[in-house]
Amino acid sequence: MTLKTLVLKRVKDAKIASRILAKASTRTKNNALEKMASNLKGKAGTIIRENKKDIKAARAAGLSKVMVDRLSLDKKRIEEMTASIDAVSRLKDPCGVIDKMWKRPNGLIIGKMRIPIGLIGIIYESRPNVTSDCAALCIKSGNAVMLKGGKESINSNLAIYKVLRDALKESGLPVDCISMVESVDRKVVTHLLEMDDYLDLIIPRGGEALIRMVTDKSKIPVIKHYKGVCHVYVDKEANLKKALKICINAKVQRPGVCNAMETLLVHRALAKDFLPKAIEALRQEGVEIRGCNRTRELADNVKKAKESDWYEEFLDLILAVKVVKDVDDAIEHISKYGSGHSDSIVTENYNISLKFLKEVDSACVYANASTRFTDGYQFGFGAEIGISTDKIHARGPMALKELTIYKYIIFGNGQIRK
């Protein structure tokens, strides 16, 4: 069997399974999720043993310590994976919900009903917990899932995958609701992205290069979870205490994630009062500052920010700082350099706050809060499959509801069109 034939077979089988899953009751789906969680716990030893093979290979290939850490599983991490699945099983089933229903003058009753999307392809990089996290979210939302993880974690992913499929079998759902191709050949991705007769949606999770490649090649709709070049703008009328607290939190609390601040914008009228203090406080937390000329006048030893720094998602303790003329200048900067993820204004001025909330075109726009809240749990959705930076279907935290679509159901009693 050629690789393409194998991929096609898997995709076809998963599509058939998706139709059965779409009809499954909430109870059946929750049952499967509970079994998935308990089986993962029960098989933790096997999974950790398989994970060791990946770690060994990664070290031999000279992967960085950070990369090896991302890849590693231990008992605690497996417990986190099972806790995630349990949390998903407790969430409300989005399928079958009627968003609204109305009656037309001719008597037709039209309802808008939430249903699963169908078969979703997840293309991701090294973290093996993505395997179980995404599988759980897809199953709960009634979607079959085709998983394609990075080659670095192939042994871990396969071990987790087997455990999850056993759970499906035990709960009476088709095992192909969760599918994977065992090969590490990169062509698997190319083949998947062309099978638009079977796959309904692709969600890539990973770095910019992966997402760009998937977007370029895919014939299937893609929802991008791109980079987060997030801004905090400290306005002329900011409360300085709040501003400082928010800036530190947005930059330092977890710098390696997409909702961390990458660029600080400060109103020029406030720069002299605020920036020296802010830079000192940030430096105490280990942050490297790259500033515009005005910033460099106001604080010592600030490296000059290059043009490319304004576009950069540092994912590290590095911050670009720019003094701006006013809120319009700040919005203009965000529009040009931002990634449409999360941006925040700190101000006590009512009208300026509303202007910023209205005019900044990002998935999440904040007034007087840290950008770090952009997250399915923090928004109250209970989970997320990622943060969409796209402008169709879903923006911001994508949770169960965003993994569904709707259909119209129409009740008539013989109506014909005149």
Add this chain to the structure above:
Amino acid sequence: MTLKTLVLKRVKDAKIASRILAKASTRTKNNALEKMASNLKGKAGTIIRENKKDIKAARAAGLSKVMVDRLSLDKKRIEEMTASIDAVSRLKDPCGVIDKMWKRPNGLIIGKMRIPIGLIGIIYESRPNVTSDCAALCIKSGNAVMLKGGKESINSNLAIYKVLRDALKESGLPVDCISMVESVDRKVVTHLLEMDDYLDLIIPRGGEALIRMVTDKSKIPVIKHYKGVCHVYVDKEANLKKALKICINAKVQRPGVCNAMETLLVHRALAKDFLPKAIEALRQEGVEIRGCNRTRELADNVKKAKESDWYEEFLDLILAVKVVKDVDDAIEHISKYGSGHSDSIVTENYNISLKFLKEVDSACVYANASTRFTDGYQFGFGAEIGISTDKIHARGPMALKELTIYKYIIFGNGQIRK
């Protein structure tokens, strides 16, 4: 200037315009729409003159009578175009609507606000009214639009385009909110589909070949408006009078559109009573029948349906007819051969109707009504840009709301993440 540079310039200018349009008030947008309508009426003579050039060229190129008719504009058609724009201006503005708002335990108030998508590319074929219809829907929903029509209607489209842009100028909106490249070079489309830094969404409107090409080449999200292989299933417990009325309407009332019935499925227990009568009635309306073996036993002179007929969107007075075992068999057939557009069951059985509504995975699923109701006006949306057969963002009739997306606006008072 190379063609690519020209396309890029147009797209960049339109993107800048889109940001100004996104901030425009409902009053400004309606003003522009009213001017668009009145200018079209005022310039009807010029437009018809330009349209004559297209018709002459089409005839010289040997285009079919149907194609020439699609292309043709007269005073009545221009009045229909202006009436469409007026109707759109009376619709509710979807922008700025807060779908919901909630408070988190930490005091953050999160609102989900409808906003324009940004810059939308419409790639369409010969009908010149699409130019004004799509422009009006995009302007009302706050989106700039990049129009790319067929080469057959280039003179008509350019004439309409100039009139629409004049209206924008008079109403104080940037003319580049409606944009077009004057060239008929097919490479314009190829270039557009690669400019994912500026275009947010592509909507192709036309035949299968166009849609396939756009989907294959685009780096920009596409919402497909594909073919409609619509089914009516007449169940064992159908009311025969309703069934006959619905079948005739779904097939005959306007056979050339995507929501017309292409395949009739009949329960075997009913076939003998229903099919001969139905086929006779359909034939009286000029319908050619292509049937399965059982159908051919029940009526004379029925052509045998080929496998490909079950997949076919005839868009003509041709109907494929199949006798099925039961509702499951009907659902199976629709799932295999259908296009996910519109399907209807005729039955007096409560449980069977619900089963069909639940299990058929199409944008619009009907019980006891004609498939011809799948339409923005018939659904009460007041207008539509097309019927989506995709499974993300929007399904079924796509109207103003479906031309928007949302962003989260978050009101804090100093919250940081713990």
